[in-house]
Amino acid sequence: MKKIVFALLLPILVVASGYTVQAAGFKDVPEDHYAYEAILWAEEYDIVNGYADGTFKPNATITEQQFAKLLANFYELESPYDELKKQTPLANWSDEFYNRLASYGVPLNGYFDNNIRGANVKRGVVAQAISHLVNGKSGLDQSIQFLLDYYISTGQNLQYENRNLQKFFGVSNNMTRAQVVTMLHRMDERNFYEISDYAQKINENMSNASLNTRAKNGQNQLDKTMQLTTPSNSAWNGTYSYYYKWGTGSTDFNRRDAYISNATSKSFTIFMTANDGTAAGSVDGTATITSNTKAVMNKSSNGNRCVLEFERHNNALKITEVDCRKEHDEGTNFSGTLKKQ
Incomplete structure (x- = not known):
């Protein structure tokens, strides 16, 4: 993985005893936070940003479109020549990242609908998206096991350990900003920079499949329990x-x-x-x-x-x-x- 040279890391604040040491100026990320080093790393390489009020909001849930940006930035995926034709045609800030991920057939839900993009991403979707790029085409169980084997992620429900892999991992649970950044940091530490041959062949696109076709194939690769292709019809959304x-x-x-x-x-x-x-x-x-x-x-x-x-x-x-x-x-x-x- 090429490292971005225009790093945006702000100086770490070194202050007197009794005050909180903050990660890159984020007032809500103390030095003893479990994701402190990961957040420093992610900001240094321009993978993630904070908010205008000087916070990182490590415990805030992350949407699929926010995860798409982090994943595309981590692998520095190139933009394809064409663009997705969405069901919701309004331009969205995440279009660029979904176009890049679609060209590799990454399993995600929100390729064609801005509303789905804004929904909280589930742990099972994150597992399959990462495993696709790192390890090739994988089912939900295979993706979870890959993350566990390399300690990229851990289980959340210990009562199901060695009994039910999906429940142990918590596939339907939402993820936080700190959790996703920690996963990407661990991938960096374990040198998972190379894109799998399977994803690379999709990007090379020798069959001349449209970007929409590759995106749809990515959607279909998601486990049925993780698919969310029909937006809510609530008038509030x-x-x-x-x-x-x-x-x-x-x-x-x-x-x-x-x-x-x-x-x-x-x-x-x-x-x-x-x-x-x-x-x-x-x-x-x-x-x-x-x-x-x-x-x-x-x-x-x-x-x-x-x-x-x-x-x-x-x-x-x-x-x-x-x-x-x-x-x-x-x-x-x-x-x-x-x-x-």
């Missing part, structure tokens, strides 16, 4: 945006973006950002649905108090911040009415 340019300067604008996924009859997952020119912030968490058109979130995924009220309109989402000061920079908030994209 979707991408919402607001942008207003009020002057001619480069910072004379207001922007709000929100992504709602995993909606059920009771709750949904929310990730949103706010940028008011020079001030920016982000927040993610779970909101409770209180009626057909209203919902409320009381705390962020970090456990901080963060009260947001949501009201769903036709093709729009009104968001009102009541108190969420610990989750964004001073000078901005998450309020506004955003149009559904």
Whole structure:
């Protein structure tokens, strides 16, 4: 694996006794965090970034599109000449990474749907995607065993050890940012840089298969229990945006973006950002649905108090911040009415 030369590693803070030593300036990653070294490594080689508020959010769940970016960056996969033709045609920041992974036939769910991309990625999907690139075409059990044999990952449910491999590994559990970065760091330590012959042949594409065909084959390679090819029909799910340019300067604008996924009859997952020119912030968490058109979130995924009220309109989402000061920079908030994209 070629290492990226334009490293972005910030100096490690060395401070007096009694203060927390932080990883690359991330105020929520102390030196004694289990993923401290992995996060330093991942930022050094531009595999992962932090948030605008100076945090890394190591315990935040990771979506499939965020995982796709990390995996494509780890292997420095080249972009194909063509692009995926999606069912949701709106451009998405993750398009580049899904195009690159599709050219290698990597097993993922979200190639054709932006909504699926924003859902939390399951441990079983991560296992099959990594094993495909490192070890060739593998079923779910083979992929899990590969990760366990090389201590790239471990099991989560000890009561099933030597009894049920998938339950022991926790295939349906969500993954956190710190967990995924730790897995990639262990791959680096074990010199798993080379792409498997199987994935390489898909990329060489001697049969001239379209990028969509290779992506679909990757989807089908996922274990049936891991496949998520039909998005929820909940009216809450979707991408919402607001942008207003009020002057001619480069910072004379207001922007709000929100992504709602995993909606059920009771709750949904929310990730949103706010940028008011020079001030920016982000927040993610779970909101409770209180009626057909209203919902409320009381705390962020970090456990901080963060009260947001949501009201769903036709093709729009009104968001009102009541108190969420610990989750964004001073000078901005998450309020506004955003149009559904």
